[in-house]
Amino acid sequence: MSYKVAPPVHKTDYKPHPTEKMKATQWMGSKTVKIGEVPKPTITAPKDAIVRITHCCICGSDLHMYGGEMDKYMQSGDILGHEAIGYVEEVGHAVHGFKAGDRVIILPVIACGECFYCEKEEYSLCDKTNPSKEMEDLYGHRLSGIFGYSHITGGYPGNQAEYCRVPNADLVLLHCPEDLPARKALALADVTDTAWHGVELAEVRKGDVVGVWGCGPIGLSIQKLSKEVRGASKVYAVDKDPQRLAIAESFGMIPVDASRVKPDDYILSIEPHGLDRGIEAAGFRFPNSVKHKVLRATGLEGDSSDTVSEIIRATRKGGNMALIGDFFFNTNNFPIGMLMEKTITLRGGQLMAQKYYPYLLNLVKEGKYDPSFVFTYIDDFENIPKEYEKQYNHEVPGGLKSIMVTPYGRELNQPV
Template structure:
């Protein structure tokens, strides 16, 4: 009975997550090999496994902040040695399945992180990251009561799909998961549109950032800075940028934000001292590894909690009554001492969730094409794909040259001079 109910509630996935290896051709790929260990290995090149698939020859990829959860060990229970990492890449279509209608070999494309079917009720409402059909994970269903969408290279909780920190990537349901990219668009702009810009826009959407708002963003990494800049583009009156990294705070200030150094101030108390009314919109973009209090550090170290409520509590306290709070930093597990009373009594709307990437195209692509927004600032370093193990270590420890993200060129990307 339980199995029948489960299958009724969540239809079985129609897109296979299986990696169909090429019988002779090999490729290089970034593989998870344990805590703080990613290596470049040689694996079989993927092949078309379903009629809606495409094979993309990758030119550029990058490391997402959420990849660091797997790298740092927080997601070990959902990883298998040899998993191919990554969900931010661009390249050229090499081959398409017989049911792919909108793409052909030779098209330059952006690969979106979210693998959606386009057919289920959630996809029909453009809630693509909640897709019913592309993630077979029973573990996620057990944890959350439902499965979310599949995501490239993002643990077996999201389907176990091989990622695109590799020379080639199989893209299921290509007509929905790929975006055509102009040939003349610089690689950094195109790559930033794969995930960073979409996720930042999603954060603004969840918080409903609009004209005249006072916004606070916890986190000045690539996503946090992008949320801040897009908040101004959407008409925010003021944007407070919270972080402990003085270089990133200086970057935020150079973009027109009001920096809040969490080394010098308790951010919620400081913001309320200068904005007694509180923030209209508060956005958490620092990630679930962010802890301030000794209590949460002890609980996380001893396994009594998986996530921390420190920054979330600050955001809720600094946000005005009847304001909006959005969670963009990845929270997966559970936390203690969550301020549910403050959330309820202040009538605050709290929202979170993975980006609904497909929903925001072609709008975001046009925004960049028309010169209204340049997302390429998030890439402060360029390197070769083969050096990705070192770049993982640098991003984990915030030592990437320039302080943010590295764009990684594959041998194919280098051969094209891109």
């Protein structure tokens, strides 16, 4: 199939577009988003780039804002989204690695590349890109900025939009081959690198027995990467959704239906030694016990430790755990004694996307891993409000994730 390449636009510094508008996905309150008309972004710093979006999607973590858990950190009209690909339209004079017309993947983490943490390639811990005093008050430190992910991560406009301003473009953009289908390219923006981060944090090794709580796009990606790339001998896939459990089983994983069995008891009945690595990819939105459902409903805790407790119990002495499903606030009844006495190493955190390239891109280009399975439906950008509702209610056709094509993406007619 033939398709068009974006036309080049000249390199530039700040050039205001006071009358130019674009369409963008705006948060208007709990479970309310709309496609609104907003000013088109402009270059405001020498390291900025403006990217014209062709494809974007909804991350599972966007549902925290959609569902109301992050209301106190949102403002009406905020532009959502941190997974997108497109073409560079213009760049500031200090951008050296990209030029107008380049096809790019926008990474979600906005890092400076210069601070103590960036120098250690711990980009999601960047000291300089997040001005949120609220985060500093919560955690004692600020973490990196993230596109479209509330004001606690900097209040950056997201890229579920026709255009996006990308700060520190040389670090936050990734060159995307013209012949890479949109599904693969967009999966590399966040899902694949977040999943790889989980595999890295858990230190999955050849021959390991691994358990992954969560069979959404990221959980399934962790399972596949653990088995196909890292060489795990067995991978247990824990979820309540029958369609997602069936997908995991079709990939060769061992399904564990948390609606029918207590996952830790079930796994230990088969693996009395326990898991070598346990990975949480469900997050705080999914309490299992009545106790934690009541605690969350009454505001006595912000996060549930149900899945974390199960993983600690199912993991062998001296094993490793990773938290990839988002946790933001506080929890109760956390089994700290069991964690300590079993000598389990627990790590977590937001993805350090830039650290994992070009390795992940080459893995996909060479056909050693195909991340495109995470997209089970194609829709138009204008239908994003309906897609939020579908994803929140687990009603996306095919059971996983929709890829949204912008008017510009449709105009280019690229392979999806």
